[in-house]
Amino acid sequence: MKKSLVIVESPTKARTIQKFLGSDFIIKSSFGHVRDLPRRELGVDVEKNFLPKYVIPPKAKKVIAELKKDMAKVENTILATDEDREGESIAWHLQEALKLKDPQRIVFHEITESAINHALKSPRKIDMNLVDAQQARRVLDRIVGYKLSPFLWKKVAKGLSAGRVQSVAVKLIVEKEREIEKFIAVEYWGVEALLKKPASPSQGGSDKEFPASLIKKGDKAIEKLEIKNKVEADKILQDLNNADYIVESIEKKETKRNPAPPFTTSTLQQAASQRFGWPAKMTMSIAQRLYEEGNITYHRTDSLNLSETSLESAKNFITKEYGKNYWAGKAVKYITKSKGAQEAHEAIRPAYADRTPESLKGIDARQLKLYTLIWQRFIACQMTQAIFDSVSADISANDYTFRANGLTMKFDGFLKVYPTKFEDKDLPDLEKNDKLDFVKLDSIQHFTEPPARYNEASLIKTLEKNGVGRPSTYAPTISTIQDRNYVSKNEQKRFFPSEMGFIVNDVLVENFSEIVDIGFTAKMEEELDGVAEGKDKWEKVCKDFYGPFAKILAEKYKDVVKTDLTQETDKICPKCGSKIIERMGRFGRFYACSRFPECKHTESIEDKKNDLGIKCPKCKEGDIVARKSKRGKIFYGCNSFPKCDFALWDKPVNEFCPKCDSILVQKNKSTIKCSNKECDYAK
DNA sequence: CAGTGAGCGAGCTTCCGCTTGACTT
Numbered sequence: 010m011k012k013s014l015v016i017v018e019s020p021t022k023a024r025t026i027q028k029f030l031g032s033d034f035i036i037k038s039s040f041g042h043v044r045d046l047p048r049r050e051l052g053v054d055v056e057k058n059f060l061p062k063y064v065i066p067p068k069a070k071k072v073i074a075e076l077k078k079d080m081a082k083v084e085n086t087i088l089a090t091d092e093d094r095e096g097e098s099i100a101w102h103l104q105e106a107l108k109l110k111d112p113q114r115i116v117f118h119e120i121t122e123s124a125i126n127h128a129l130k131s132p133r134k135i136d137m138n139l140v141d142a143q144q145a146r147r148v149l150d151r152i153v154g155y156k157l158s159p160f161l162w163k164k165v166a167k168g169l170s171a172g173r174v175q176s177v178a179v180k181l182i183v184e185k186e187r188e189i190e191k192f193i194a195v196e197y198w199g200v201e202a203l204l205k206k207p208a209s210p211s212q213g214g215s216d217k218e219f220p221a222s223l224i225k226k227g228d229k230a231i232e233k234l235e236i237k238n239k240v241e242a243d244k245i246l247q248d249l250n251n252a253d254y255i256v257e258s259i260e261k262k263e264t265k266r267n268p269a270p271p272f273t274t275s276t277l278q279q280a281a282s283q284r285f286g287w288p289a290k291m292t293m294s295i296a297q298r299l300y301e302e303g304n305i306t307y308h309r310t311d312s313l314n315l316s317e318t319s320l321e322s323a324k325n326f327i328t329k330e331y332g333k334n335y336w337a338g339k340a341v342k343y344i345t346k347s348k349g350a351q352e353a354h355e356a357i358r359p360a361y362a363d364r365t366p367e368s369l370k371g372i373d374a375r376q377l378k379l380y381t382l383i384w385q386r387f388i389a390c391q392m393t394q395a396i397f398d399s400v401s402a403d404i405s406a407n408d409y410t411f412r413a414n415g416l417t418m419k420f421d422g423f424l425k426v427y428p429t430k431f432e433d434k435d436l437p438d439l440e441k442n443d444k445l446d447f448v449k450l451d452s453i454q455h456f457t458e459p460p461a462r463y464n465e466a467s468l469i470k471t472l473e474k475n476g477v478g479r480p481s482t483y484a485p486t487i488s489t490i491q492d493r494n495y496v497s498k499n500e501q502k503r504f505f506p507s508e509m510g511f512i513v514n515d516v517l518v519e520n521f522s523e524i525v526d527i528g529f530t531a532k533m534e535e536e537l538d539g540v541a542e543g544k545d546k547w548e549k550v551c552k553d554f555y556g557p558f559a560k561i562l563a564e565k566y567k568d569v570v571k572t573d574l575t576q577e578t579d580k581i582c583p584k585c586g587s588k589i590i591e592r593m594g595r596f597g598r599f600y601a602c603s604r605f606p607e608c609k610h611t612e613s614i615e616d617k618k619n620d621l622g623i624k625c626p627k628c629k630e631g632d633i634v635a636r637k638s639k640r641g642k643i644f645y646g647c648n649s650f651p652k653c654d655f656a657l658w659d660k661p662v663n664e665f666c667p668k669c670d671s672i673l674v675q676k677n678k679s680t681i682k683c684s685n686k687e688c689d690y691a692k
Numbered sequence: 693c694a695g696t697g698a699g700c701g702a703g704c705t706t707c708c709g710c711t712t713g714a715c716t717t
Binding site for chain 1: 695696697698699700701702703704705706707708709710711712713714715
């Protein structure tokens with residue numbers, strides 16, 4: 010008989026551990042949580058002190074059945090789930106679902122033979138305070154989500170949703186859009202001189218011209234928006250007519266740049282978004298495969314910890330490959346600073362420092378790209394700083410002062426491995442009192458820029474900074490707010506709110522401002538800490554929240570009026586002759602017959618805008634409209650789809666082929682050809 | 693090179709967080 014069943018969360022982790030532990034052990038995985046609140050009901054009895062009703066979802070039923078079989082083969086069961094709030098909760102739910110009597114609870118901080126053996130020697134009990142903190146978190150999220158969403162169904166439209174995390178994400182995007190709407194560009198001007206040091210190589214002169222920007226008039230610094238228009242700028246140019254440009258002072262400094270810390274889920278998603286334009290969802294599925302194949306450590310983490318062995322092998326790799334002066338000199342440890350970090354795992358790093366991207370050439374191209382990024386970032390974080398020489402020269406001209414900056418790399422350090430955009434900005438060797446050659450003087454018009462819309466990277470960054478969401482939820486949250494059609498991406502992959510996004514956000518802000526506030530999660534986490542430390546009961550945390558919340562909710566329900574989102578039009582229904590009105594659905598506005606439900610006629614507003622004014626050559630009834638495919642590519646199809654499936658990639662023109670009578674299409678700017686593939690007519 | 697798209701409204705919808713595959717008719 011085998012001795013023990015060890016349960017962890019991830020099957021990959023189970024396989025790894027099986028290699029360390031002998032045949033006395035069976036290692037299995039729980040695949041995450043095994044019990045949860047029911048999907049179709051609130052599942053929390055607020056009258057009975059928030060008693061949760063836990064059920065085992067269908068998928069977990071199979072897992073539990075398997076685990077029970079394994080339990081029969083062993084003497085004892087050991088729960089080795091992650092050492093954080095959710096991990097402790099999973100252990101407890103396993104205990105309950107498997108009806109375990111006094112199971113052993115162990116935790117390990119790195120997956121090595123010695124760490125696991127050490128952990129096995131010091132089992133503890135399940136920490137019920139931590140479990141209770143998770144219960145409070147779970148119940149609060151359920152109450153918020155399952156109470157606010159129905160309010161939206163009643164107030165706005167069915168199928169909508171609200172939640173502690175998603176509603177904050179939408180709110181950020183809505184607020185940014187309003188800032189942009191309000192924004193008024195302000196004109197300002199800058200003055201730039203192009204100069205050079207007279208050529209005399211022995212004294213460091215050269216033909217190379219360099220720019221210097223105007224920074225002072227007299228002793229007073231010129232602020233960014235101070236020069237308001239061309240007249241003012243021209244006045245300065247006039248003042249500088251025939252001026253002598255003389256080096257007033259030189260400041261030389263050595264500046265250093267540190268490598269970035271190793272990746273967490275959030276920073277990995279941000280970097281892949283910025284460098285490759287990947288959505289977080291894609292980054293995660295590629296990382297999943299790298300993890301399963303043993304190339305990287307776990308990819309859902311907020312920890313910056315690095316195992317001793319990884320630090321040691323990074324040191325060996327760096328000194329061997331690049332030389333001793335590229336290694337930082339000691340193992341560099343990073344401290345996790347993000348709010349609510351739970352530290353159950355390591356940072357995301359390559360499994361082996363010496364497994365270079367080049368050595369993995371066989372794998373899928375996108376996996377290789379992501380692996381390279383992770384590998385470079387990890388190696389770089391144990392390397393020396395990059396060192397730059399920076400020069401700042403103040404140059405006087407009449408009553409004005411210009412400044413020229415130079416920055417040159419002295420030692421590349423970690424940049425040897427983790428490339429970032431850097432261009433040397435060279436200045437000639439300037440000395441105090443040098444008289445410079447004047448090349449030209451320009452005034453340059455600028456305008457202040459509106460704030461940038463969020464992209465996936467900046468949205469994730471902001472959420473994480475405020476402790477909203479977890480490594481496992483950034484990508485799903487971004488999917489949810491798009492699936493609900495609260496927000497979409499523009500061509501630059503930046504988020505903007507839909508009309509529905511504005512409406513839902515405003516309803517939530519007006520009625521439940523506290524919950525959709527970005528600080529709500531941080532406050533909740535504080536309360537949860539109190540529970541985890543045993544100072545507060547979890548039910549009390551729920552009660553303190555639910556009391557006032559239920560009261561507000563009841564009040565809001567009392568005088569809830571469905572927001573009228575319809576609009577009159579002067580159109581007439583082609584089916585029954587009644588008036589057509591504009592309605593608002595989850596997918597935006599559409600035209601509908603005012604006699605609904607007797608008459609179910611609808612038309613798409615989008616289609617009206619994109620109507621080419623060409624009758625469908627196939628069914629002779631519909632009109633040709635421009636639409637977007639699922640991949641976002643424009644095509645031209647019949648608007649009576651799905652009744653008629655006529656569609657073309659090329660834009661049709663309202664002319665027909667003299668040879669075969671098919672419709673002609675605009676192939677490119679100069680050619681019009683026949684849409685019939687077997688016909689070669691073109692003009 | 694291949695590749696193209698539905699029901700949105702008057703009902704069964706909805707949360708966050710942990711983890712991967714994907715029963716049958």
